[in-house]
Structures are given as structure tokens and as C-alpha cells.
Amino acid sequence: MATKTLMKGNEAIVKGAIAAGCRGFFGYPITPQNEIPEYMSSLMPKAGGVFVQAESEVASINMVYGAACTGTRVMTTSSSPGISLMQEGISYIAGAELPAVIVNVQRGGPGLGNIAVGQADYFQAVKGGGHGDYKLLTLAPWSVSECYHLTALAFDLADKYRNPVMVLADAILGQMIETIEVPDKIETYIPPKPWATTGRKNRDKNIINSLWIVPQVLEELNLKLQAKYALMIEHEVRYDEYKVEDADLVLVAYGTTSRLCKTVVDMARKEGLNVGLFRPISLFPFPSIPLEGLAERGKKLLVVEMSHGQMVEDVRLSVNGKTSVGFYGRSGGMVPTPSEILNQVRDTLNGGSSCSCCCRTRSEEVSR
Amino acid sequence: MATKTLMKGNEAIVKGAIAAGCRGFFGYPITPQNEIPEYMSSLMPKAGGVFVQAESEVASINMVYGAACTGTRVMTTSSSPGISLMQEGISYIAGAELPAVIVNVQRGGPGLGNIAVGQADYFQAVKGGGHGDYKLLTLAPWSVSECYHLTALAFDLADKYRNPVMVLADAILGQMIETIEVPDKIETYIPPKPWATTGRKNRDKNIINSLWIVPQVLEELNLKLQAKYALMIEHEVRYDEYKVEDADLVLVAYGTTSRLCKTVVDMARKEGLNVGLFRPISLFPFPSIPLEGLAERGKKLLVVEMSHGQMVEDVRLSVNGKTSVGFYGRSGGMVPTPSEILNQVRDTLNGGSSCSCCCRTRSEEVSR
Amino acid sequence: MTQKVFERPRALSENTFSYCAGCLHGVVHRLIAEVIDELDLMERTVGICPVGCSVFMYDYMECDMIEASHGRAPAVATGVKRILPGSFVFAYQGDGDLAAIGTAETIHSAARGENISVVFINNGTYGMTGGQMAPTTLVGAKTTTCPEGRDPAIAGYPIKVCELLSSLDGPSYIARVAPVSAGGLAKTKAAIKKAFQKQLDGKGFSLVEVLSNCPTQWNMSPIDSLKWIEETATKHYPLGEFVDR
Amino acid sequence: MTQKVFERPRALSENTFSYCAGCLHGVVHRLIAEVIDELDLMERTVGICPVGCSVFMYDYMECDMIEASHGRAPAVATGVKRILPGSFVFAYQGDGDLAAIGTAETIHSAARGENISVVFINNGTYGMTGGQMAPTTLVGAKTTTCPEGRDPAIAGYPIKVCELLSSLDGPSYIARVAPVSAGGLAKTKAAIKKAFQKQLDGKGFSLVEVLSNCPTQWNMSPIDSLKWIEETATKHYPLGEFVDR
Amino acid sequence: MALITINKELCKGCELCVHFCPKKVIKMSDGFNAKGYQYSSYIENGECTGCALCAKICPDVAIEVWR
Amino acid sequence: MALITINKELCKGCELCVHFCPKKVIKMSDGFNAKGYQYSSYIENGECTGCALCAKICPDVAIEVWR
Amino acid sequence: MHQEIIMAGSGGQGVMVMGQLLAHAAVIEDKNVVWFPSYGPESRGGSADCTVIVSTDQIGSPMTENPDTLIAMNQIPLNKFVASVKREGVIVINSSLAEVPKDRSDCRIISVPANDIAVELGNLKIANMVMLGAFVELLRPVKLESVFLALRNVLPPHRHNLLPLNEQALKRGAELAG
Amino acid sequence: MHQEIIMAGSGGQGVMVMGQLLAHAAVIEDKNVVWFPSYGPESRGGSADCTVIVSTDQIGSPMTENPDTLIAMNQIPLNKFVASVKREGVIVINSSLAEVPKDRSDCRIISVPANDIAVELGNLKIANMVMLGAFVELLRPVKLESVFLALRNVLPPHRHNLLPLNEQALKRGAELAG
């Protein structure tokens, strides 16, 4: 059973987390995700969980680290500058192989930037903004409904892989209210956690640690992490396609931008242009193989982001020169309008410039 | 005139900085770069500059932000976990267009990791570990001499572009002592800095800021930054080649790893194998065009890193499928030995597996 | 013959404040500007704005200004002042900024006796982000992140910044004021002036805590918010000079 | 018939400490383990190790242990204790860890009255990284980052952690001890026990500051380092109970 | 002879000046300014002493005082 | 009758026990242990009171006391 | 049916609530709806506007470039958004605080003296309801009854004493447009 | 000429200084040299070893997989590195604290009772100089005189009173190897 209701994206993140059994929230206010700690402060205690407003994002992520050590499902949320402050802590969580969920409701950057929408933290999320060879399993919702369900899923994946999972949302998703069907109960699987530090009653002592002073041993940890990431690549790739079958050009976009692109596909189809949409839902693991498939079927790709070109690198690595990859991006809280994107689509289909190293140049040049 | 002497890499960073006119150092101890603040604490005051041991890396980078606002050449240094803590501050410095130099003497990660050598902070340095679409101009020394000269150069480039510049060193470079010719004086150009906040005497007020609440305006800042990065790509690509002319296989490596690879080239040549070395010195801007050139001349590439595959992505993006790109990496402080690498070279030349998506898999698999 | 006896200080720009109606941020800005004028500091002042409602302070002051990241104004101020010991450097910070995320930077710039001046606006809440609990929120007070009122069992106790810093040897001047009455306005200005003078005299770190209001997040009329400060806030945050040396 | 009257406590593992000869880290570890044994806490203890010389403490204790990032032990402890209120949680921290990079986490866990216990090793230097200046280094003392001796004009004044925290309402117990004499050893153990008992009684944050040594970085023989603590350090860092409620 | 002038476009209608004026020579007007605030206005009854309290408490520096 | 035993392989030769022993029944030995430390040793002259001060100050928990 | 509306005003004018009320009414009628806000940086006093899209189809873009309707609570947001309104769209203006735009003769322009009516009804804060009533009556994205129902759901029980006043304001607006 | 040496011992045995002295001597002779340390995590008591490469050519890798020579100050580092020594290389052991390895009969093994000699000379701390003296005499990466010169440069002036003692230790080592 499910109830159809209106919900804000930030609220959906809270409700999805609690439904998935999250019982610890540690966070610090920052726009545009303030509703998350605010809802958490009343809903978490009601669910029998813990809410702590930390003194900073650095403290938040380290509280999450400690709380995750107990094996309880826990999370923190923030927005761009706050997530930057968490990078050391995230690297520790990954290194200590702790399950935890981190939500980034991205805003405009760099620096203080503004509180409007952005997607320029893609690299930070998927390449690892912290030090060392770790990866965050990264999920990108495109609707309030997915804010709910992907947040819930994030907890399962975090537990399954003992790895931090990031939900990469944005200011629009966080702030918008839309219709959502909330299930009465969601399926979730919490594995046993014999490694948790809960007191050594009836067992040997447990240690949570990411310090391995002997290089051989630290390399072994790294190989173990890499093996885990390989498993994620095998099992956790998620994506969505819309009208790609007969498309000559496929838009590649995630999150809010993919919604805009869906509108563009419909607009383009009305003009008789065969355009489709490929939407990565997991950003790491990136859906490289299906994208390569599109490339091999001769489809042109046009990546649209609210950044100056970040995911476009993963798209290019996926297709490895097998098709042309164009890019169109806006930034600083500017949202590419469907008609702008459509112009770009027309250009590209007319053989207009398509970028081959867009990641290194200005969107203007690329989009010309 | 120059004096031949022995110097530790960390010491060379200090001396290069002071020679280039750096007059403010703000830092926090962390192995393996402790000699830098230690030398700074006595040499900086002697040079008429400022040394402050900050209470943390977060404070360090924000002191650097403030000091850079005055137009004086300033820097901070740290190692992997400490650099992670600086990500918010670095994004602010980039957003406010301040010149500053940041040195990362990389160690083993993720998490606390260890104090041995590593190169797994490449992504953090060149893709932007902080939020938003900024870039650090990134220089990678391979010798004590380059620790000196590239640090000095970093200040010129920081001023030229009003952009933070990172010197990406590692524990071996920082800790090793070798022969260096120290020039009596180095050429350096400090441009006028009318934007500096030094008190508004005889001019209008200056503001240093990265907050642009109106999306249009923040996008303009971003376009300006992108234009700057495009200029860097045009003018600041630096790299070195060793015996690539007739090479069938070119090793691609930076920093300490490139030294090991140079030994490998010599070992391979003795066996009659035509192997060369391509060494990126600027990691951003990445030397894509020369690498593409090598690919077009049919040379196979083998990337060697002390990580599980980071720079390899930039190499693949550069050649865009035009040649095979192999990868060999060690991590956690393990140093790939010349003979290991040579084995890999032999394999690759014998048509052994060459990786096409190594960045996503374990080095073992890739190196098999 | 009438003449102007009260006018906008020179150090204050013509821009309209973005603050809510009745918010004392504006009053404190004006007082700072008056002191800068009176001490003739404008040409050597570098001001540091915080992240908080006063994030746009750079638009309101006529001196050089730097926007710091959230909580790090004292570190930024340290960077400026060390490089330019002849400059006059002040930081303006809210309670979230100074007493939560910026705690380490506050304590250490004070302990170092950094020769800077901090004006600290304690309004017991995070104004800009929507009225969440601040480290200075009183026990029992309702905010958007303690909707049932601050419960010490969950959220602990408010931090008294002046008292906290007073144990350090670095500060030269620490005072708490409340510009909510004729006398309070005068004392606030006097304290700011004294703090700034300490810096000019090379005495080291000075801080003035201003008990301020946030009619919007407190959900009070401006005049009621001033009364509340006078009657309630000052009970928990006693006014006075804590350090003066 | 002779019997063992002093032996290795159960809560201490058999592993040899990696500390330098004469370093009191080992003594304090043993005292903590003895108290854990005496209060029968081993099965519900979660200990938090700092980054510092005692970073390997997880190898030395027989209870569950967590390695925290530098300075964040109190935040990590908060995370554990909030989720498991029935557990016993202690953090062990050096002066660089607790009083420099971890200042905000220290102050706020204390202000929140977080029901955890902190053992704070004040040896006036950064042992692990090679003897740099710590926030607790005394004025005039030479370290690798103040080779001419700590000069307050450059590096400010040492922070007295007990005094600093005493202004807060959150802590239930704050004491400073020096295990450098028969009496000092007894008092150190008593303070640790009292601090731990506060947590068991649900009284909130407790902290014991241990004046410790670092013969290596101080360049002193172990016995001289103990004498120096007794004769000099205690002058600047008076011993005693600062909060007990 | 003292008087005040209130810049109506700067005024946000917080009423603090009204409450602080010891002589009660400030009142809220009926109109709205361009930003939609009901602004305050000076009652010219000759009782203003030029104490400037209104100006000192005005958060928007909307008041100038003449004496 | 009291006595102490010193685990020579744990001892790092810091000499603290020697200084702390009120009866002066501990001395440094001439030999080195496996780690290269000159360890301390117990002088069995019957004066040990079992006060355990040596054990309490020993940073390496190398001493056990019997009484 | 697919309608895109921008509602715009200053902080404190109740623009967000007006949009959310419309959204709730749409859910009652089992329509799809997206509400999206944009605030100025300050809690009060800055500009505040929101987009509401009501549709019987699935909604793609949650933003609108060219709304079918603009509801402007005062002059500044009117100036900001007037040009974006779709050709032959609808502009509802609060004529107590804004003037009829000159260059949009293609549009249907409805002047509602919402502040005056609100003051008349005894509470300036319900000017937004007057505007909403006028708009709903005119374009029928939802039924007025659904808005009444939504009001009951949205207002917390202890505020239900305000229901009559709000309904009255909605009706006054509706009458004006009718 | 290209020699790769690993010097290994425990913290406090002066291994690092020994390596640096050799490096300085090499600079005096205008050779290229790289010195590279590896410490245990603790300031004292852990293992400590360093690599020195002295060459008349440019030096590539600053590390060595198979050193020409191992200088082992005690048993633990000897065990750690003994297998890595190049075939027919040289192993110099501090026979006061370590035993001759059994399985490297291919190598030339020099036993130097360095601790005993140092104690004899009145200062345990100069055992490292005894070892260095023996090694330099044996393999001549640099001249012994250059090491004396380097000592003068490396020791701060107020420590020059220690020069005779150090030189004596170096010479005693050299005699042993000679």
C-alpha cells in the first residue's frame, strides 16, 4: 500500500532514511538542505533514533563515523561547502570500511557561491574529494520520489558493501514539492555486523581503524577496497533510458538536469528529431557499458550538466572515442532551459561542433 | 651562479618558496612534511616574513586566504589527510581568485593510512576535491631540485592567474636528500595587485569575495574561471620526455614514480626493448596534446602510479581511444620496483593484457 | 541655526541593509562605522565578514572587506594582520559562526593574543539559515532544530563566550553589551571603541559580545525582542567587562 | 606464602607499547585498564584512540577500540555513546589532538554534557610528529617549530584546558593530575576512576588532564622529565579538581 | 530648536524609533514605501529635543537629527 | 617477604623504577635485551617491602610484585 | 490540462503558502503537481517567488521558462517576470502595489486590489488569498472547493479559526475575477 | 661508479646520521648522491633505516631493491634485509648485536663488534661511526678523508669537540676492515 501525497525533496530524504531504519542523524544547518535537520530533530526521536546538531560539518561526519562503528544505520547531510569540510572524515569512513550515508544537496560554487542549484560537486563525489584511493557509491535522484527511495536504498548498499554511500541531490530537488506515493513499509535488509564496536561481550575485541603502518598491509586494504568497487561495478550500475531505441542523439544527464532533458526529448520529438535520454542513476559505479553500447550503435551523445563539464569525462571514458560526445553546461545556479538545450540538440544533429575535450574548455566554446 | 649542495626535498620546498618571495607561511605539523614548518619557523622570520603554526589545517588554509588577500606571496603545506581538511578553504581561494601555493607531500591513504609514500591524491588535486568548478594549477616535481624550482614557479603562476597552485609531491620526495644546485637568485615576477585588501588609502574600497547570490553573476565568475583555465591549458602545459622518439612503448608517470620509470627505461633498453618515458610536470593543465601525438605515432602507453589508477583517466581522455593504455599501480606506501615495472613492460610489448578501463579495477587484474 | 547632529557615518555605505525590520545587525554596523570614523581608521581598516545574515557586510562598509568562510573569520583576520601589522583588522561574527563551527579559530586567535578585534553578535539563533539552535540558545528556547525547546539532555548547555575566553592569557579586552536601551547603546559603542583601541595600542585580541535580536526567527516584534534581551537574555549572559588589560 | 599483589590488568593486552623509554603514556594506559577492571567495564567499553603517539592504543587495550581522526575523538565518542547509551565510552587524547585541531570538538562535547570520559595527556608537545609546539607548550620552551623558545608575541600563550572548560555548564568532572610521584600516581588513578564513575552515573562529560612527559622531544632523561613536571609544569598547570558535580 | 528627518525609503517600519522617542514625536504613517513597508514619520510639534535616541536605535540608519 | 620480578624483554631501561624504589633494590643491569635496551634488575637483598611503587611507575608494565 | 504559474512577491507576502495551497488542491483532484520556490538570501524582506506546475500528465522540468500565468504581489516582481509570460498568457497583479504593465497587451491582465481588500477584511496577511481566489476562478487549474479543502488540510487544527477569514478572502478574489 | 647501500638499525643507533655523512662525503667528491630514510612510526625505539646511492652518473630510482651493501646495526634489521642484498654483495654486521647470517655464503660478510668498540672508546653512540669506517675502507664509495671533512661540515661548531672521538671511531672501523 502506498499513500499519494505532496512532499518536499528534503523531507523525502528524511522519510526515506527513517523508513530504511536510519536511527542516527548528525548534521549542521546549511541552505538548501535545512529542512533535513529540522525534520530530523522531531522525527528521529519519534522513531527512537538519535538526532544531534553538531558544532560543524567536521564534527558531523566524525559523529557519523563513531555512530557507524556501532553498526546502526546513520547519516549526515549537507550542501557543497559543508561536504568539502567532510572530506577527511569521508576518507576515514571509506578506509575503515564503515557503512554510512551522506547526502549532498548541491548548491552553486565554488567558495561561498550561492544557495541556488548546482551540479559541480560531481567530481568530488565520484572521484573522491578526500585523499586516497576510495570510492563513494553515488546515487543521483531526479524526483522527490527518488529522493525517498534512493536514500532508503543507500542504506542497504552501505551495509552490503561496508562503504559510505552518497546521495547526490541538488537545491531544486531538495526544495521542490511534488506528488509522491509513500509506501507503508519498505523492504530493507540489514546484515549482521559482527565487526561493530558495541562492547566485547561474548566475543573477541573489535577494532575499527584505517591506520596500517606497514605498507604491505595498507596495500592489502586498498586491494580489498578495489575488489569491492569491482563488485559494485558488476552489481550496482543503475540507469534509466527514455526513447533511446530509435534516437540519433542521446542526451546524457542526471538529477534535475535529466528532468529538463526529458522535457527536451518531448519537445524535440514534436519537431521530428529522434532524441532520447540516458540517465545515470548510479554515478559510481558509472553505467559505462550501456553507454558504450549506445556509442556502438552509432548514436551521438550530448551531455548536459549544471557545471562546466564533469560527468562528461566519465561519458568520454565510457565510449573511448567510439562516438562524438558533446557538452552543454550552465553554472552558478543558472538552470539550462529546455529551449537552450533544444537549440544545442538541433546544432549537434546538424553536425555542429561537438566537443571532444570539453572538460577542459569553457561551456561557451563547447556550446557554440 | 649556483651552489651544489645536499638538500632534503622538504627543505628545498622551503628554500624555493623563500627565494620566490614567499613571505607568509601558515601550517600544521603532519608527517612526512614536518621539516617544512620546522624550517619555516626559523627561516621565514629571518627573511622578514611571517610564520604561524595554526591550530589545524582548516585554520591554516583560512589564514592563507586572509594573508593572500593582502597580495603577499603566501603558502601552506600538508600531507594527504590535512589537505582533505583544506578542501572548503581551497574552493574559497579559487572562487575569490586569490594567488596562493599549497604543497601536498602525499602519503598512503585512505583514512589515517600511513606515513609512507603515495600518489592517490591525484584526483583531489586535479579534479577538485572541494565543491564547485574550480581547478588548481598542479605541478609535480620529481627531484629535490624540482621541489625547489617548481615551488618557486608556483608563486609566479599563482600571481599570474590569481589562482591557487598546488605542488603535488610525495613522501619520498619530501624525505630524500640529494644533490641540488641552488641558484644565488631566481627570476621571479610579482605583478601589481590593485585588488588586494590592504586598507583603502588613495583608492576605492576593495572586496575579496566568492559569494554571488545572483546566479547570473556567479555563472559569470565561473565563465571567467573557465577562461582562465583555458589560458592555462594554452600556456602552462609542462612535461618531460626521455627516449620516446623510437619507443614502441612509452611509460607515463609523474613524481617519484617517474624516476623509477627512468631506471626502467634504461634497464629495458639494455635488453633491447624500445621503451621511453613521458613525464607530466603540470598535472593540470594536463599535457594532453603531446600525449595524443604519441598515440597518433602508434606508441603504446603504460601508466605507472602509486595508486589504483587516477592519472590513467587523464591519459585515456587525452588519447581518446587512439592507442592502448595500460596501467600498473601499487598503493599504501608500496613502491613499484623497477623490475616489477619492467615485467609489466615486457608483458605489454608481448601483447599482454592492456587495460582499457583500469581506473575501475584492481591493479592486480590490470597488471596480470 | 540648526545643524546636523546625527548622520550616517562616513565608513558606512549608502546601501540599504538586507536585514529584517528591527534587526540590530544594522545598529551594530553603524556603531562600528562611527568608531572607525572617530578613530580615523578607514584607510587602514580591513574588515572580515562572516557567513550569516551579515554575510553582505562588505556592501555596507566603506573600508576594504573580506568575506570569510563560515566560522573562519579569526583565521582570515590572523592572515591579514600578521602580514600587515600596521593595518586595523576587525572580524564581525554571529553565534553560529563564532561559537559553533568557528570555536577552534576563536579560542586560538584569542589564545595567541592575535592583535585583532572581534565583534560578536549573539542572537541565540542561526538567523540566516532559518532559526536553528545556536550554541548560545538558552535552555528551553524553541528553535527549528529543537522544536520542543532546547533540552540539555539532548543539546547540552549554552556556551558563554566571554566567560569561556576569560580563562585565556591572550585577550586584552573582553566585554558583553546589549544595545537595547539608551545606556546600552552608549556602552556598546564605548566597548567597541575600547576594543579597537586595544588593537591600536598593540595589546592583542579584543572581543565585544553584543546581545542582539532576531525578531524574525524569535517570532517577536522588534520592540519585544529588545525587551526580552533586557529582561531575560542578560540574566543568563551578564553584561560587563570580563577582561581589560 | 607469597602471592601476586601487582600484575598487568586484564584490560591491557600483552602487546609491548611502542612508546619511548620512560614515556608516561604507558603508565596512564595501565591506570585506565586497572580502572576498567575494577569497575568491571571491559565488556561494555568502547575506547577511542587519538592520532598522536598513542595512535596504536587499540593494540594495547583488550576492549573494543576505535581509531579516530586527528582531534575528533570527542565527536566519534559522541556518535558511539548517543547510539549506545548503555556502553562505556572513553577517549584518550594528546594536547595537539585535544587542544589544537580538536578544540571545537572538545568544547562542544563538554558543553553538550556528552556522557563520555576523556583522558587528556598534556605533554606540552607534539610527540609523534617530532616535537613541534603544542597549544600547551610553556612560554620560553624550545620546540622544533619555536626553536628560539615559545614567544608569546608570535605564538601566543598556552591554553589551560581545565580552566577553559570550567566555565561550561556541561562537564560533571574536570581534574588535573600528575603521575610523577607515589601520591601523584594514586591521585591520577583516583581521578580517572571518578571520571569514569560520573559517566556510569549518567552525570555527563568528564575529563582528566594528565600532566605527562615526552623525554624524547624534551631531550631529557625520563627521571628528569618527571622532576620537571613536578617542579615546573605544575606551577603553570596547577593540579586539582576544577569541576565536580 | 531640534528636529529629525526620516528617510522613508530606508525605513522598514520596525517601530523602534517610536518606542524609543522620549517625547513621542514619532508615529507610524498610514502609507507604504516602495518596498512595501509602512514607514514612520515625525510629528512636528516642537517637542523634539534632538536627543537622537531614535536615530541611535534605528537599525536602518534612516534618521538624521538637526539641532 | 616481598619481591618483584622484572620482565627483561618488556623493560626499556628508562630507570624510573630505580629512582622510585624507596629501598633501592633495583639497579640497571649490564646486559642488553633483544631490542637492545639495557634492562633493570632486582637486587635480592630482602629489603623489598612490596610497596609496588616501581611497578606503578613502570611505563612498560614490566614489573610484577609478590608479597 | 497543463498549467504553469509563477507567483512572485516579497518576503512576508505569503507567496509560498499561496503556491503550496494550490499544489495541495491539485493533489486532492488527483493531478500531478510540482511546486518550486526561490528565496532571496535573507529570511525576510528579500524577494520570494515560486513556480507551480499543475498537470494531468507526468511533469518533466520543474521550472518554467514561460509561465501560462504570472501572479505578481507587487511592482518589483512584476517587472522581473512580466516579459517571461507566454504570449497571450495571463497576468494577475496586486493593483494595491503594482501598476498595469504597458507592453503586454497580448496578455489578459487582471488587476486585484488585494491589499486594500485584505485591509478591508481586517488582515493584511490574507492579500495572497484574495489573489489566489481571483486566479483560480479565472483559469480553473483546480476547483475553488478543492482550495477550501486544501486549506483545512494545510492549516494546523489550532488555526482553523482562521478558515472563515481565508475562505472569505478567496471568495472575494473569485468574485472580482468572475 | 654506482653503489647502493642500505643502512639499517633501531631508532637511536645513529643510522640516519651515518647515511647522511656518507652522502656529504660524496658531494665533497662531486659525486651524485641520494639519501632516503624510512622510519618506524614512533620517534624512538622503532626500526630506522636509510638508503644511500652514490654514483658518478645521474641517479634514477632513489630506492634500491637489491643493494650492493647492507650495513646492519642489529639482528632485526639484518633479518629484514639480508635476503635483498645483491648476489655476491657485501654485508657489514654489528657483531655485538647480530649473528652472521647462514644463507648468504655468496656475500662477503664483515663482522664489526661496533658496540664493544664504542663502549671501549667511551661512548656507545659512536658505534655507527665504527661501522661506517669499516664500510668505507672496504668499498671506497668515497675516501675516508672525505668523511672526515664531511664530519666538520655536518657537526655544528659547538660540537666540534666531538670530532676526535668520531674520527677515532671511524679509524678503528677502517682498521678492522683493512
Ligand SMILES: Cc1ncc(C[n+]2csc(CCOP(=O)(O)OP(=O)(O)O)c2C)c(N)n1
Ligand atoms: C561550511 C558551512 N556550513 C554551513 C553554512 C550555512 N550557514 C550559513 S550562515 C549559518 C549560521 C548563521 O548563524 P549566525 O552565525 O548565528 O549568524 P546570524 O545569521 O544569526 O546573524 C550557517 C550554518 C555555510 N555557509 N557554510
Ligand SMILES: Cc1ncc(C[n+]2csc(CCOP(=O)(O)OP(=O)(O)O)c2C)c(N)n1
Ligand atoms: C589531519 C591531521 N593533521 C595532522 C596530523 C599529524 N599528526 C599526527 S599526531 C599529531 C600531533 C600529536 O601530538 P599530541 O596530540 O600532543 O600527542 P603526542 O604525540 O604528543 O602523544 C599530528 C599533528 C594528522 N595525522 N592528521
Ligand code: SF4
Ligand atoms: S533573520 Fe534575524 S538576524 Fe537575520 S536579518 Fe533577520 S532579524 Fe536579523
Ligand code: SF4
Ligand atoms: S615521542 Fe614523547 S610522547 Fe611520544 S612515545 Fe616518545 S616520549 Fe612518549
Ligand code: SF4
Ligand atoms: S527605527 Fe528606523 S527603520 Fe525602524 S521605524 Fe523608525 S525609522 Fe523606520
Ligand code: SF4
Ligand atoms: S621502570 Fe620499567 S621500563 Fe623502566 S627501567 Fe624499570 S622495569 Fe624497565
